[in-house]
Amino acid sequence: MDKQERLPKMVEQDLDARGVSAIFGIIGLLLFLVVSVIKGVTVTTVAFSFIVTQLPMLYQAWRRMKLLRTFNEEEEYQRLVRREFLIIVAMFGSLGIFTFLTRFVLDSMQELLGVALIGVIPLLILYVPMDRKLREADPEHVTNRELRQAHRKQKISPDRRQS
Numbered sequence: 001m002d003k004q005e006r007l008p009k010m011v012e013q014d015l016d017a018r019g020v021s022a023i024f025g026i027i028g029l030l031l032f033l034v035v036s037v038i039k040g041v042t043v044t045t046v047a048f049s050f051i052v053t054q055l056p057m058l059y060q061a062w063r064r065m066k067l068l069r070t071f072n073e074e075e076e077y078q079r080l081v082r083r084e085f086l087i088i089v090a091m092f093g094s095l096g097i098f099t100f101l102t103r104f105v106l107d108s109m110q111e112l113l114g115v116a117l118i119g120v121i122p123l124l125i126l127y128v129p130m131d132r133k134l135r136e137a138d139p140e141h142v143t144n145r146e147l148r149q150a151h152r153k154q155k156i157s158p159d160r161r162q163s
Contacts, residue, residue, distance in 0.1 A: 021056030
């Protein structure tokens with residue numbers, strides 16, 4: 001499947017995932033507000049809100065992985081797509097660990113921020129070059145940059161939406 005066939009499917013899937021993600025985000029915000037009103041704003045409630053607000057990212061990554069795996073059946077491409085998803089799962093898991101640490105070990109926002117940065121930055125460093133590696137494995141791969149450009153074009157001229 002070439003890039004021109006992939007792009008409309010990815011834009012459509014991304015828009016669908018964003019809608020569900022917005023619902024998750026609103027629910028997460030409401031939960032945070034309720035917990036904050038009941039228990040007050042503590043390091044634990046902030047850490048818990050990190051996890052809840054990252055659920056949409058995890059959902060979008062899962063949907064992206066499922067779609068990308070349908071585009072190319074080569075082993076190397078499939079492996080890289082899974083690795084990209086696993087990096088995002090590891091980021092989510094690290095946020096869970098930080099929440100646990102804040103509940104039982106850490107007692108200040110500075111400690112939470114420090115631990116979070118130490119855990120997330122290396123994973124971000126692993127995530128950033130994944131688009132390039134996927135492009136090397138499959139020249140027809142739609143990069144995140146191309147997907148953003150397609151979204152911008154669609155916002156500028158919504159009547160030109162491809163089906």
